[in-house]
Amino acid sequence: MRKALAVAALAALGLTGxxxxxxxxxxxxLLPHPGPEGLVWVPxxxxxGGVVSGGAWEGLPTVLTVACExxxxxxxxxxxxxxxxAAFSVDCPAGDAGVGSVTMKAGAVRSGSFSVAVDASTxxxxxxxxxxxxx
Numbered sequence: 001m002r003k004a005l006a007v008a009a010l011a012a013l014g015l016t017g018x019x020x021x022x023x024x025x026x027x028x029x030l031l032p033h034p035g036p037e038g039l040v041w042v043p044x045x046x047x048x049g050g051v052v053s054g055g056a057w058e059g060l061p062t063v064l065t066v067a068c069e070x071x072x073x074x075x076x077x078x079x080x081x082x083x084x085x086a087a088f089s090v091d092c093p094a095g096d097a098g099v100g101s102v103t104m105k106a107g108a109v110r111s112g113s114f115s116v117a118v119d120a121s122t123x124x125x126x127x128x129x130x131x132x133x134x135x
Contacts, residue, residue: 028097029043029044029128030043030044030067030068030069030097030126030127030128031043031065031067031099031128031129031130034130034131034132037132037133037134037135038130038131038132039053039055039056039062039131039132039133040053040116040129040130040131041128041129041130042128042129042130043128044126044127044128045118045126045127045128046070046120046123046124046125046126046127047120047122047123047124047125048118048119048120048123049117049118049120049127050115050116050117050118051115051116051129051131052113052114052115053113053114053115053131054112054113054114056080056109056110056111056112056113056114056133057111057133058106058107058108058109058110058111059106059107059111060106060133060134060135061103061104061105061106061108061133061134062085062103062104062108062109062131062132062133063101063102063103063104063130063131063132063133063134064076064078064086064101064102064104064116064129064130064131065099065100065101065129065130065131065132066090066099066100066101066118066127066128066129067090067097067098067099067100067127067128067129068090068092068097068098068120068125068126068127068128069092069093069094069095069096069097069098069125069126069127070092070094070122070124070125070126071092071093071094071122071124071125072092072120072121072122072125073089073090073091073092073098073120073121073125074089074090074092074118074119074120074121074125074127075087075088075089075118075119076088076089076090076100076116076117076118076119076129077116077117077119078102078109078114078115078116078117078131079114079115079116079117080108080109080110080113080114081110081112081113081114082110085104085108085109085114086102086104086108088100088102092120092121092125092126092127114131116129116131
């Protein structure tokens, strides 16, 4: 059910990338598939973007991880039903991946839908993200 909601949300936004197998990246996979704890996996995008999904449960902590490369940085924000729950930036070195992550306590992300926005400093920055709820 979670994957179906994520795929439907991505399709509505014109985004692709929620898969259960290996990513088809241009070079290396920036973030591996998150496994059964994953709510969302965007294996690779370039420039600005984001994701809207459902299936969050407020009884578990939520981890948002973003990796990027290409020179510059990305600003990341996450919103839940009660408003913004996370905001951070990640440096994106040229030729290497930078990774940033935030862990939110149970209850920070409300049950149901959430969104993540990625604002890249240049359109050539390659990034990936995962949202997980470890048990």
